[in-house]
Amino acid sequence: MSNSHSPETPVQPAGPNYTESGVDLTLIRWHISLTPAQRLEALTNNIRAILRLRDARKRA
Template structure:
């Protein structure tokens, strides 16, 4: 299985859409949605778990100071 979960939306292949298509009128970044949908369910969970771990590490660093 490819390690797409380590990539982010900036690492994803460029989409052939106009820059105005990247954000919805509400400000939602559509490239993030496209990136997440390009992953398998397992890869999505891994990507989310990596983000949770990063937030926990940041909190631990802040609390240890």
């Protein structure tokens, strides 16, 4: 991805990193910092990774 932000290096939050129910706000902040094209690229990469895992599981 061309954006300098990633889940490993999130944008510095203005508030807490987690909600009371445990939702990771750093991932939400990272995702909304992306352009729509970058969000689509991230989604596509995640789908490809899931499909590779499923394929590897079928072969095992």
